[in-house]
Amino acid sequence: MLRMLLFLAAALLEMCPLGLADDHYKAERMEMVAKQIRSRGIRDARVLAAMEKVPRHLLLDRSLWSRAYDDHPLPIGEGQTISQPYVVALMTAELRLSPADRVLEIGTGSGYQAAVLAEIAGEVFTVEIRKGLAERATAALAKLGCKNVHVRYADGYYGWNEQAPFDAIIITAAVNHIPPPLIKQLKEGGRLILPLGSTVFYQTLTLVTKKKGGELSVEQKGEVAFVPMTGTARKR
Numbered sequence: 075m076l077r078m079l080l081f082l083a084a085a086l087l088e089m090c091p092l093g094l095a096d097d098h099y100k101a102e103r104m105e106m107v108a109k110q111i112r113s114r115g116i117r118d119a120r121v122l123a124a125m126e127k128v129p130r131h132l133l134l135d136r137s138l139w140s141r142a143y144d145d146h147p148l149p150i151g152e153g154q155t156i157s158q159p160y161v162v163a164l165m166t167a168e169l170r171l172s173p174a175d176r177v178l179e180i181g182t183g184s185g186y187q188a189a190v191l192a193e194i195a196g197e198v199f200t201v202e203i204r205k206g207l208a209e210r211a212t213a214a215l216a217k218l219g220c221k222n223v224h225v226r227y228a229d230g231y232y233g234w235n236e237q238a239p240f241d242a243i244i245i246t247a248a249v250n251h252i253p254p255p256l257i258k259q260l261k262e263g264g265r266l267i268l269p270l271g272s273t274v275f276y277q278t279l280t281l282v283t284k285k286k287g288g289e290l291s292v293e294q295k296g297e298v299a300f301v302p303m304t305g306t307a308r309k310r
Contacts, residue, residue, distance in 0.1 A: 099131050102143040110145050111163045118167045124193035125163050130156075133184040133214050150184045152204050154301055157246065161279075161298060162187055165267050168281050168295060169242040171195045176237070178259065180230035181246035181303065185211035188223050191244070198223045199237050201230040203305050231306035233259045240264060247303035248273040251310060252282065260284045267295075273302035 107125050116122065131142035134156060138148055147155040166187075171177065175195040179188055182202035188211070191198045200223060202208035208227040215223050226234060230245070231253045238259035245256070245268035252268065260266055264284050269277035279295040302308065 099129065099139070099143065103127075103130070106143040106145075106159055107163075110160050114160055116160075116163050116167050118170075120171075120194050121163055121167045121190075124166070124190045125159065127193060128186065128189045129218070130159070130186055132218065133186045133189065133211075150207070152207055154183055154204070154207065156184045156186050157300075162190055164295070165244055165246075165279070166190055166194065168267050169244065169265050171242060175241035178234055178237070178240040178243045178256070179246065180233070180244070180256070182208060182211045182225055183246060185215045185220075185223075185225075187244070187246055188225075189215060189218055189220055192220045192223045195242070196222065199226070199234050199240070200224070201226045201228050201234055203227075203229050229305040230303070231255065235259060242266070245269070245303070246300065247307075248277045248300040249303045249307050253307065257282075257284065257288075257290070262286055262288070269298045269300040273308070275299070 103126055107122055111125055112122060131139040134142050134148060141148060145158060147158050150156050171194045173196055176197045177191050177195045179198060179200040182188060182200040188198050188200045202211060205227050208225055212225045232255045239261040240259055241261055241264050243256055243260055243266040248269045250271060250273055256266065262284055266282040268280055270280040271277035276297050276299050279298045281293045281295055283291040285291055
């Protein structure tokens with residue numbers, strides 16, 4: 075009997091390596107949510123639960139694991155960063171997602187924002203212009219078991235027309251205007267959030283709601299600093 079129990083335990087260890095690796099950082103995640111997110115006024119229970127659950131460190135290089143839950147962005151290669159946890163939570167909360175929603179993300183990066191969205195929305199479609207990042211994020215999200223996330227290597231300026239319309243769109247790179255194709259791909263009543271403004275210094279986190287007839291309602295949510303969107307956005 076003891077031999078059988080040891081065999082079953084060994085099998086479980088082999089099947090669940092991510093969960094076991096993640097256990098070491100559970101306390102750090104809980105502290106991150108309590109001190110960086112909930113204390114700053116975010117109360118959406120589903121967003122808080124997603125931030126507590128998603129293992130941010132597993133979407134970073136191992137050399138950065140000890141800093142994964144710090145209150146600032148971190149590098150992910152190719153001149154890009156993973157956003158500060160609070161900003162990820164804020165942008166997610168502002169979209170007011172429901173379990174049936176289909177979300178488009180522009181700028182997959184490490185895949186962390188997509189993984190958080192996947193805990194809340196029905197389906198997540200994410201576009202990354204850098205092939206290396208797209209490939210790494212695809213592999214990382216698959217290991218995490220994010221079966222409702224679809225990654226595409228392409229210029230996010232044009233969205234993902236074949237999967238449109240979307241209930242919500244999130245842009246995770248600085249842009250000085252809202253790409254028209256994304257407005258077209260947003261449903262009436264849908265919400266789009268992005269860092270809008272200078273792509274060199276700071277931007278204004280901006281929430282856009284598409285009303286009946288295509289009219290746009292715009293709300294400003296504070297100052298942020300994102301790396302610039304590349305590709306077509308940089309040429310416009």
